[in-house]
Amino acid sequence: MLVFLLICIIIGVVLALVITFIRSVIAVASPSIECPACARKIKFIGNSGHCYKCRSKIYKHSNGTYMTRQ
Ligand SMILES: [Zn+2]
Structure with a gap:
């Protein structure tokens, strides 16, 4: 019973670490762009x-540039 609890705790800690790692990878991998509005x-x-600073709608054009939607 104690071993079962220990395994559950270890799995929980490993899962939390994996989720934190994946989130940080996504944050690093997402490109940092210049807002076309501000x-x-x-x-x-x-x-x-949305731009979180000026709240303008931004979308990626098919030619690779970022544009604001009016
Ligand atoms: Zn902006």
Whole structure:
């Protein structure tokens, strides 16, 4: 019974470490771009989203540049 509890705790700790590691990898891998509206450096994940500074809608154009949507 004690061994079972120990295994559960170890699995829990390993899972927490793995999730933390994956999150940090995603944060590092996501490109840092310049907001086309306010020219600040922002982290941008995916093909469309919001600038967290000026709240303008940003999307990735097919030619690779980032543009604001009016
Ligand atoms: Zn902005």
